[in-house]
Amino acid sequence: MTSKLLMDDKEISVEQGQTLLEAARENGMDIPTICFHEATTSNALCRICVVEVEGMRLLQPACIVQAADGMKVQTKSERVVRARRTILEMLAATMDLSDAPEILTLMDEYGARVDRFPEAERRESALKDDNPMYVRDYSKCLLCWRCVQVCADDAQYTFAINFSGRGYETQIGTFFDRAIPETTCVLCGQCVGVCPTGALKPKREYLLEQGMSPQEISVMNTGRKRRKQK
Amino acid sequence: MSDIDLTRLHPAIEAYIPLGRSGLLPALHAAQRIYGWLPQEVAAEVARSLEVPLADVHGVIEFYSLFYNEPVGRRIIRVCTDPACGLKGADDILRHLCEHHGIEAGQSTPDLSLTIERSPCLGLCEQAPAALVDDKAETNIDLDAGSYELGRPRSIVGGSLRLLTEHCGNGTTSLAKYGEYIALKKALTMKPEDVIAEVKSAGLVGRGGAAFPTGVKWEGAAKADGDQKYIVCNADESEPGTFKDRILLLDDPHRTIEGMCIAAHAIGATKGYIYLRGEYPYILPVLENALTEARAAGYLGEHFDIEVRLGAGAYICGEETALFESIEGKRGFPRVKPPFPTTHGLFGQPTIINNVETLCNVPLILHEGAAGYRKIGTEKSPGPKLFCVSGDVAQPGLYEVPFGVTLRDLLDMAGLHSAPQAVLFGGAAGAFATFEHLDVRLTFEDLRAAGLPLGSGVVMVFDESRDLRDVLKRLGHFFAHESCGKCYPCQMGTQRQMEILDRVAVGKTLAGDLERLQDVGWTMTDASLCGLGQTAAGAVLSAVKLWPGLFDSGR
Ligand SMILES: Cc1cc2nc3c(=O)[nH]c(=O)nc-3n(C[C@H](O)[C@H](O)[C@H](O)COP(=O)(O)O)c2cc1C
Ligand code: SF4
Ligand code: SF4
Ligand code: FES
Ligand code: FES
Numbered sequence: 045m046t047s048k049l050l051m052d053d054k055e056i057s058v059e060q061g062q063t064l065l066e067a068a069r070e071n072g073m074d075i076p077t078i079c080f081h082e083a084t085t086s087n088a089l090c091r092i093c094v095v096e097v098e099g100m101r102l103l104q105p106a107c108i109v110q111a112a113d114g115m116k117v118q119t120k121s122e123r124v125v126r127a128r129r130t131i132l133e134m135l136a137a138t139m140d141l142s143d144a145p146e147i148l149t150l151m152d153e154y155g156a157r158v159d160r161f162p163e164a165e166r167r168e169s170a171l172k173d174d175n176p177m178y179v180r181d182y183s184k185c186l187l188c189w190r191c192v193q194v195c196a197d198d199a200q201y202t203f204a205i206n207f208s209g210r211g212y213e214t215q216i217g218t219f220f221d222r223a224i225p226e227t228t229c230v231l232c233g234q235c236v237g238v239c240p241t242g243a244l245k246p247k248r249e250y251l252l253e254q255g256m257s258p259q260e261i262s263v264m265n266t267g268r269k270r271r272k273q274k
Numbered sequence: 275m276s277d278i279d280l281t282r283l284h285p286a287i288e289a290y291i292p293l294g295r296s297g298l299l300p301a302l303h304a305a306q307r308i309y310g311w312l313p314q315e316v317a318a319e320v321a322r323s324l325e326v327p328l329a330d331v332h333g334v335i336e337f338y339s340l341f342y343n344e345p346v347g348r349r350i351i352r353v354c355t356d357p358a359c360g361l362k363g364a365d366d367i368l369r370h371l372c373e374h375h376g377i378e379a380g381q382s383t384p385d386l387s388l389t390i391e392r393s394p395c396l397g398l399c400e401q402a403p404a405a406l407v408d409d410k411a412e413t414n415i416d417l418d419a420g421s422y423e424l425g426r427p428r429s430i431v432g433g434s435l436r437l438l439t440e441h442c443g444n445g446t447t448s449l450a451k452y453g454e455y456i457a458l459k460k461a462l463t464m465k466p467e468d469v470i471a472e473v474k475s476a477g478l479v480g481r482g483g484a485a486f487p488t489g490v491k492w493e494g495a496a497k498a499d500g501d502q503k504y505i506v507c508n509a510d511e512s513e514p515g516t517f518k519d520r521i522l523l524l525d526d527p528h529r530t531i532e533g534m535c536i537a538a539h540a541i542g543a544t545k546g547y548i549y550l551r552g553e554y555p556y557i558l559p560v561l562e563n564a565l566t567e568a569r570a571a572g573y574l575g576e577h578f579d580i581e582v583r584l585g586a587g588a589y590i591c592g593e594e595t596a597l598f599e600s601i602e603g604k605r606g607f608p609r610v611k612p613p614f615p616t617t618h619g620l621f622g623q624p625t626i627i628n629n630v631e632t633l634c635n636v637p638l639i640l641h642e643g644a645a646g647y648r649k650i651g652t653e654k655s656p657g658p659k660l661f662c663v664s665g666d667v668a669q670p671g672l673y674e675v676p677f678g679v680t681l682r683d684l685l686d687m688a689g690l691h692s693a694p695q696a697v698l699f700g701g702a703a704g705a706f707a708t709f710e711h712l713d714v715r716l717t718f719e720d721l722r723a724a725g726l727p728l729g730s731g732v733v734m735v736f737d738e739s740r741d742l743r744d745v746l747k748r749l750g751h752f753f754a755h756e757s758c759g760k761c762y763p764c765q766m767g768t769q770r771q772m773e774i775l776d777r778v779a780v781g782k783t784l785a786g787d788l789e790r791l792q793d794v795g796w797t798m799t800d801a802s803l804c805g806l807g808q809t810a811a812g813a814v815l816s817a818v819k820l821w822p823g824l825f826d827s828g829r
Contacts, residue, residue, distance in 0.1 A: 078762075086610075087610065087760070088610050088761075088803060089760050089761045089762065089803060090761070090762050091761055091762050091763050091801040091802070091803065092762070094800075094801045102799075102800055102801070102808065103800045103801045105803075108610060123796075123800060126793060126796060126797065127763070127796075127797045127800055127801040129793075130763075130767075130793045130794060130796075130797040131762050131763060131766075131797060131801070133793075134762070134766040134767065134770055134794070135762070135766070137766075137770070138766050138769075160790070161770055161773075161790065162784060163773065163777075163784070164769075164770060164773060165769065165773065187759070187762075187765070196327075203327030203328075203329055203330060204329055205329055206327075206329035206330050206332060206333035207333045207336065207337070207605065207759075208332065208333065208336045209336055209759070210336065210337050210588075210605075210757070210758060210759050211754060211755065211756070211757035211758065211759040211765060211768065211769070212754060212757065212759065212765055212766065212768065212769040213759070214759035214765065217329075217332070217333075217336075218329055218332070219314075219317075219318075219328035219329045219331070219332045220314045220317070220332055220343065227328070227329065228327070228328070228329075
């Protein structure tokens, strides 16, 4: 079964059950996403993918709303652009985007200003370097939830990480902020793999950035191993 | 820390172990009653007993304001600083208390005898200023006279009707005084679909804020496939300015229970929950006792029984899907809709969730019949309505009137001193009206036309002497404190909105703040995931429209 709909005044047909995002992408149109990831359950929480659907009072997240016959969708209307630009500007006032090139590109595209919100309290957090596999820098976290999901029932069933705080103060965290080796974490690295920014980073990559040479890093690693064998 | 005696924990949480994860909030409440807070060892033991991952337990403790993962005082005073209390000097009370004990709000005394906190609205607005002292309501606090009332809050009830409030105003109505569940008995002689038809033709719509037709909701749940169906009573009442459900449950718990029993019959549910907000601890024993009476009388039992769940300080848990998550033992994150509760509600099963006041209308409908019920109110808004009137009136209180009276009628009953500068309609999630709206009729249709949300029936009055920028600042703080943090527009927007409103309140706005405020407001309204974010800028945007001068910079 296929459905026909109008997207930005262009007629497109899609398979039933497809989302507006899939419909757009298959037809060569672009809708930006941040939290969406093929391998994780969609929570529709970043709202950067919102579009205007005729007959709906509010903007709709394209990553989960299913395409239906006769729908009329605007993916770049004034309302849509205002919401996307404001979300991006708020992100820039909240977190460190230096390791999020895709977001920076989007900001350019939407004319979003990094300094739109002066005197804003930022979400800052000290770097956590507590295990041999990866470092955590939650100043760069955009709370997409992917790491929590792959650590839990989207993949690994390890449940090592969850949230702390609420609202603006939400952060990814462990049980009473324990160091990673003191949690159920099995160092599978899936969270690092799905993190869209540099908030979760392989330790090696981090050390290289800090100016260590590959040789120094491997000595460090073998050193660690040797100590363990004693 | 070896001084924590875990042997006391087990007997207290034993009853919740069979519930698994769903027993998490009750178990944490029980644990906190023993230790005063939730030390790591205790949280770990609860996690182990209920088989919930450690990180998830920590996530839950962190989400709810009334759970503590660090030591707090043996006594906790929570002073409401939301608008109705703000008008009556809440800040002075807080300052006085803090100075007296030598601590700041949010801190505990060194000997851990006392913690003082700022609190969002406590649902005691008609007796402002108010606080919660451990499990007791402290109302009408008067610093100058040194007087206050402490314990079970009074119920001040007025208006031109006494249908829903028939038994309110004279303490708790026992089952003996309430009498038999006559409406339920009548419903049980009817086919479930006929009960639903009656509720539908009565034209009842939900009183919790979303104004959804109750009969349509019931029909959806009745028709949905599911092994187990649920009735949930939403008693999370946390909308600033709202206190109607507090009075209905404290004074007349059987009306709500009877309403739930009728709903259960209508959709074939065998289990019900009343989700009571954590800041209403004094209602808990009243409800438990009423449920015991109803069980003894055979209204509840194997066929249908009701459990009370106590929230733990999170406005968002009034949102229906966040409330389900909370009963399931999780952080109160709203779910993406669809699917809707009627097909995928609590534990993924077909569920009816209704507000306390909505359920209180149900026995009345069965009693009077749909036609009789429709004689009250207007054609499009039938029935009685409760309004929570607070702020600058002579007699703040709960007013029961038929739909269709005007705002002026209502305020005359409550004793309006002078033409109000502003009326906050529908709560923090509502919008402002001015004296020009005094003749608007209080019906769904008239209010919609006037651009005013009925919401939860809040009518908060501000006279000419009030600084509305201070009111806006309090609303800003409320939403920033209560956003769950799931979706970006609201998680960051409530914070940015608060920051700008703080500047507005002290007259130190930056160039461009008005545009910023509107961009943030419209983005939250238009793109947020749930009703909290979608309404978090409603009052602010209405103020921008009515009084743009309030937001002028360059003072
Ligand atoms: C942030 C938020 C808070 C809410 N709080 C409450 C509440 O405290 N009580 C309530 O009955 N409904 C509340 N609601 C509305 C519920 O989601 C739901 O619509 C209502 O309980 C349905 O019952 P009704 O149809 O009887 O009104 C809230 C909604 C939102 C978005
Ligand atoms: S740490 Fe990375 S994956 Fe996890 S929520 Fe933050 S940005 Fe997303
Ligand atoms: S609108 Fe606010 S409260 Fe609702 S899901 Fe988004 S962040 Fe949470
Ligand atoms: S990509 Fe759709 S909400 Fe994040
Ligand atoms: S109790 Fe203070 S505003 Fe409601």
